[in-house]
Amino acid sequence: MAAVTAPTLPGVAGEEPTRLHVSDYLRWSVDHKIIGVQYMATALFFFIFGGALAMLIRWELLTPAIDLMADGQAYNSLFSIHGTVMIFLWIIPMIAGLGNYLVPLMLGAKDMAFPWLNAFAFWLIPPAGMLMILGYFVGQTEAGWTSYPPLSTLFSGDGQTLWALSLHLLGISSILGSINFIVTIRNMRPAGMGYFQMPLFVWAVLATSIIVVMATPFLAGALTLLILDRVAGTAFFNPAQGGDVLLWQNVFWFYSHPAVYIMVLPAFGVISELLAVHSRKPVFGYRAIALSSMAIALVGFTVWAHHMFTSLTPELRIPFMITSMIIAVPTGIKVFSWLGTIWGGKIHFTSAMLFALSFLSMFVIGGISGVMLGSVPWDIHVHDTYFVVSHLHFVLFGGSVLAIYGGIYHWFPKITGRMLDERLGKIHFWITYPAFFLTFFPMHLAGMLGMPRRVAQYAPEFQTLNVIISIAAFVLGISTFILLYNIVWSLYHGEKASANPWRALTLEWATSSPPPSTNFIGDPVPFPNPYGYGTEAAYNYVESQNKKYGTVNPADYLPAEKSTAVTSE
Amino acid sequence: MSSSHPPSPRSTPNMTPSLALIIVGVVVMIAGGLGFTLFIPMILPPQASTQAQQVDQLFTFLLFFGGVIFILVEGVILVSVIRFRAQPGDLADGPPVSGNTTLELVWTAIPAVLVTVLAILSYTVWINTRAIPANEMSVGATAARFAWTFNYEVGQETLPTTLNFGDLKPEIQADLTDEDGVVHFNNPKLYTWVGQPVVMEMQSQDVNHAFWIPAMRVKQDVLPGRTTEIRFTPTMAGNYRIVCAELCGSGHGAMAGEVGRDGELLGAWLIVFENEEDYLANFFDPAAATVLVPPDDPALLGRQILASGAYPCATCHTLDDLGWTGNIGPNMNGIGDRAAARAQTTGDADGAAYLEHSLRHPGDYLVPGFGNLMPQFNPDPGQPNYMPQSDLDAIVAYLLTQTANPSN
Ligand SMILES: [Cu+2]
Ligand SMILES: [Cu+2]
Numbered sequence: 006m007a008a009v010t011a012p013t014l015p016g017v018a019g020e021e022p023t024r025l026h027v028s029d030y031l032r033w034s035v036d037h038k039i040i041g042v043q044y045m046a047t048a049l050f051f052f053i054f055g056g057a058l059a060m061l062i063r064w065e066l067l068t069p070a071i072d073l074m075a076d077g078q079a080y081n082s083l084f085s086i087h088g089t090v091m092i093f094l095w096i097i098p099m100i101a102g103l104g105n106y107l108v109p110l111m112l113g114a115k116d117m118a119f120p121w122l123n124a125f126a127f128w129l130i131p132p133a134g135m136l137m138i139l140g141y142f143v144g145q146t147e148a149g150w151t152s153y154p155p156l157s158t159l160f161s162g163d164g165q166t167l168w169a170l171s172l173h174l175l176g177i178s179s180i181l182g183s184i185n186f187i188v189t190i191r192n193m194r195p196a197g198m199g200y201f202q203m204p205l206f207v208w209a210v211l212a213t214s215i216i217v218v219m220a221t222p223f224l225a226g227a228l229t230l231l232i233l234d235r236v237a238g239t240a241f242f243n244p245a246q247g248g249d250v251l252l253w254q255n256v257f258w259f260y261s262h263p264a265v266y267i268m269v270l271p272a273f274g275v276i277s278e279l280l281a282v283h284s285r286k287p288v289f290g291y292r293a294i295a296l297s298s299m300a301i302a303l304v305g306f307t308v309w310a311h312h313m314f315t316s317l318t319p320e321l322r323i324p325f326m327i328t329s330m331i332i333a334v335p336t337g338i339k340v341f342s343w344l345g346t347i348w349g350g351k352i353h354f355t356s357a358m359l360f361a362l363s364f365l366s367m368f369v370i371g372g373i374s375g376v377m378l379g380s381v382p383w384d385i386h387v388h389d390t391y392f393v394v395s396h397l398h399f400v401l402f403g404g405s406v407l408a409i410y411g412g413i414y415h416w417f418p419k420i421t422g423r424m425l426d427e428r429l430g431k432i433h434f435w436i437t438y439p440a441f442f443l444t445f446f447p448m449h450l451a452g453m454l455g456m457p458r459r460v461a462q463y464a465p466e467f468q469t470l471n472v473i474i475s476i477a478a479f480v481l482g483i484s485t486f487i488l489l490y491n492i493v494w495s496l497y498h499g500e501k502a503s504a505n506p507w508r509a510l511t512l513e514w515a516t517s518s519p520p521p522s523t524n525f526i527g528d529p530v531p532f533p534n535p536y537g538y539g540t541e542a543a544y545n546y547v548e549s550q551n552k553k554y555g556t557v558n559p560a561d562y563l564p565a566e567k568s569t570a571v572t573s574e
Numbered sequence: 575m576s577s578s579h580p581p582s583p584r585s586t587p588n589m590t591p592s593l594a595l596i597i598v599g600v601v602v603m604i605a606g607g608l609g610f611t612l613f614i615p616m617i618l619p620p621q622a623s624t625q626a627q628q629v630d631q632l633f634t635f636l637l638f639f640g641g642v643i644f645i646l647v648e649g650v651i652l653v654s655v656i657r658f659r660a661q662p663g664d665l666a667d668g669p670p671v672s673g674n675t676t677l678e679l680v681w682t683a684i685p686a687v688l689v690t691v692l693a694i695l696s697y698t699v700w701i702n703t704r705a706i707p708a709n710e711m712s713v714g715a716t717a718a719r720f721a722w723t724f725n726y727e728v729g730q731e732t733l734p735t736t737l738n739f740g741d742l743k744p745e746i747q748a749d750l751t752d753e754d755g756v757v758h759f760n761n762p763k764l765y766t767w768v769g770q771p772v773v774m775e776m777q778s779q780d781v782n783h784a785f786w787i788p789a790m791r792v793k794q795d796v797l798p799g800r801t802t803e804i805r806f807t808p809t810m811a812g813n814y815r816i817v818c819a820e821l822c823g824s825g826h827g828a829m830a831g832e833v834g835r836d837g838e839l840l841g842a843w844l845i846v847f848e849n850e851e852d853y854l855a856n857f858f859d860p861a862a863a864t865v866l867v868p869p870d871d872p873a874l875l876g877r878q879i880l881a882s883g884a885y886p887c888a889t890c891h892t893l894d895d896l897g898w899t900g901n902i903g904p905n906m907n908g909i910g911d912r913a914a915a916r917a918q919t920t921g922d923a924d925g926a927a928y929l930e931h932s933l934r935h936p937g938d939y940l941v942p943g944f945g946n947l948m949p950q951f952n953p954d955p956g957q958p959n960y961m962p963q964s965d966l967d968a969i970v971a972y973l974l975t976q977t978a979n980p981s982n
Pocket of ligand 2: 717719720782783784818819820821822826829
């Protein structure tokens with residue numbers, strides 16, 4: 006390792022970690038790191054916007070009558086935009102941002118394969134977001150994020166057209182970004198890194214990108230038909246003129262079921278990284294985790310109609326039940342492999358790890374309710390009720406968002422060169438975790454007992470449950486600001502981060518924090534096993550890096566031990 | 575400082591769980607799984623149909639196995655964070671164990687077997703709940719934003735003996751004397767009795783809706799352009815909410831059975847009588863009878879038509895006289911006074927003409943502050959939202975009597 010000396014790369018000799026100004030992030034740039042941050046910052050903005058809408062939803066649901074909102078239509082716009090924003094402008098771009106920042110670094114590459122395309126894909130998002138928000142204010146975007154016709158065609162206003170146009174742009178952005186990921190991962194791995202030496206996050210991004218490239222064109226197709234029906238007088242979805250309302254449902258879910266995996270596979274990747282690093286133990290069953298991502302990606306294309314168990318022709322329901330049950334198996338493999346990873350390790354309760362563990366404990370509930378929903382007779386009772394709202398939030402908040410939180414604590418030092426404050430991190434965690442559970446778990450009960458989703462008015466017997474849910478939701482909403490405060494505070498005052506504060510073996514840590522604009526000085530040599538913890542070689546590898554990049558005092562940033570280490574040694 | 579910590583792959587903590595831990599674990603899993611199922615009666619609506627009995631049984635299995643997996647996963651996490659937490663200052667790694675093929679095969683096989691079992695159970699329940707029973711009663715359902723209307727076809731023998739043929743509405747008389755001798759009429763309530771299987775034949779007049787009776791555990795989307803079906807057999811007498819479960823627009827939440835201020839049942843309800851006699855005695859009373867035997871006074875008739883819920887006005891409009899509380903459209907209190915004034919704005923001849931216009935072509939003139947949400951009530955039986963001229967005249971006559979009620 007020591008053979009690599011800085012001056013081999015002309016122009017970057019001894020380059021200081023690049024200090025970027027805020028304005029660098031507001032401009033067109035083709036540096037994947039800047040683009041990654043642009044994605045993440047944009048996504049966080051929309052997270053707050055979507056979260057604010059969620060707070061209004063919960064405020065309205067404090068009472069059985071419509072009172073906060075002017076009418077049912079205003080309420081419908083609220084949850085329609087909330088759902089769409091959270092999925093398409095928060096989780097998906099946030100993950101694209103993490104992927105953009107990390108994939109080239111994890112591969113030891115200088116950038117993505119197509120830097121210009123990368124920037125272009127990002128710059129489609131702000132206008133798309135503006136269209137979406139505009140759609141909300143124009144109004145009558147009231148058909149939900151699933152926008153079933155004919156409510157979304159014959160019975161909605163211009164907001165619905167803007168909604169569809171916005172999704173079109175976001176779809177293009179996703180496809181372009183994913184092509185870039187696939188080519189980068191296929192072609193830019195360093196010498197010594199075969200597919201099965203790639204970090205699991207990279208595997209997850211690869212599987213996700215394959216899904217995006219295959220599925221998103223179907224969304225585009227469906228949206229095109231919807232827009233034509235709305236503005237050009239066609240009747241694809243209008244039964245009065247020979248159209249079919251189920252056509253939309255089939256094509257939409259052919260994209261949108263896989264979209265669930267678009268949102269959750271990268272989260273799985275994040276979790277595999279975090280659990281291994283913070284419990285200092287190799288990932289248990291690396292191949293099983295890598296390949297199960299691919300299995301999920303594949304089987305994920307055969308289950309879409311489980312969202313249509315109450316509308317689909319009855320004879321077709323059973324085949325989709327079978328495929329939906331099968332997909333539980335590869336997901337189960339992952340969960341057990343993660344349990345195998347932490348079992349017997351040396352678990353460090355960093356904020357990143359706390360969130361990773363909370364993911365593990367909450368996602369499993371979403372998995373169990375998912376299998377229940379796969380069972381046709383049970384699904385028929387709870388379809389389109391709060392049971393489903395609960396399920397999807399356990400998967401997307403308990404899954405994706407908690408993993409993203411963990412990822413933020415884990416990679417913030419790499420991205421900014423400063424640590425997030427661990428004490429605030431723990432406060433954030435201990436408020437978020439119970440508030441999350443109390444917000445979403447009681448929703449199962451409301452649904453089973455008879456409360457449909459997407460209603461501003463409900464039967465009075467559900468009020469107690471809804472009040473509990475709303476109060477917990479307000480706490481959950483507030484807890485987000487602890488994270489945001491932590492991010493802003495730490496950017497300026499956070500403790501300086503060393504190159505490899507978590508002593509991890511993947512390549513993104515084999516460079517300064519933040520990395521120079523060329524990412525690495527010289528060509529980085531990957532450690533043969535990205536999770537080879539517990540060996541002499543791994544220890545020496547981390548040591549050699551510490552020597553190369555220097556460590557910030559204290560040598561190892563492990564806050565739980567830090568105080569003891571300082572006082573006792 | 576870091577060099578003072580030796581790499582310690584050899585200080586392996588004991589990873590193999592003791593037999594005692596495994597036994598305790600299995601016992602807790604099974605007991606916990608069973609424990610969860612004890613809550614079922616509390617977390618489900620009344621179990622009021624044969625379908626509900628089977629679905630609940632299936633749910634018991636789902637909850638039991640789900641509970642076992644839940645306890646297993648949370649248990650392993652809990653034991654791990656207690657037992658394998660790094661001691662302060664311990665910078666050594668865990669053991670370099672990166673897999674175990676047997677274990678991985680086991681935890682692939684167990685979920686695979688489990689979902690197979692659940693799929694087979696679900697399939698049998700599915701087949702049973704959909705079986706077509708003998709002597710089922712067929713009722714039509716029409717969904718329109720934002721109300722349900724049930725369409726009955728009953729033979730003459732079912733009509734209560736207290737009804738006098740001569741008193742019946744002309745259409746009903748015609749119905750009775752034509753070839754099939756079957757009477758057609760609409761009602762916002764769905765009636766049946768314990769043990770009588772029902773099959774619903776459902777159609778939508780506008781957007782997608784879903785017909786859901788939580789107590790029966792049945793749900794089926796109602797889609798424009800097709801007829802869909804659902805079957806259930808009640809096992810318990812009572813009144814049960816009928817809920818719209820598919821987002822259908824601003825009044826979606828109101829498209830469910832409601833309880834009025836005085837405990838009366840508003841909107842769609844399923845009413846299950848103890849037995850056939852009870853059903854026959856109550857079926858036509860009071861709402862349906864007024865449809866069969868119309869009063870002569872048009873305003874009274876109009877009131878009865880609207881009170882019967884044959885048209886979905888209540889979810890959108892407020893009218894104290896009929897206990898309507900909707901707020902999607904304008905308040906109808908005092909509409910008799912306002913109609914004449916509005917007629918001048920719209921160019922209609924008088925208040926009655928304005929009201930007729932409002933029902934036949936609601937989009938022509940929008941009351942300020944309201945959107946174009948009111949369904950168009952058509953004079954032609956082939957069109958959606960059919961409203962015969964005779965009904966319309968009666969409704970208009972009634973609305974004109976709603977004066978001097980200044981709570982708008
Ligand atoms: Cu799905
Ligand atoms: Cu409806």
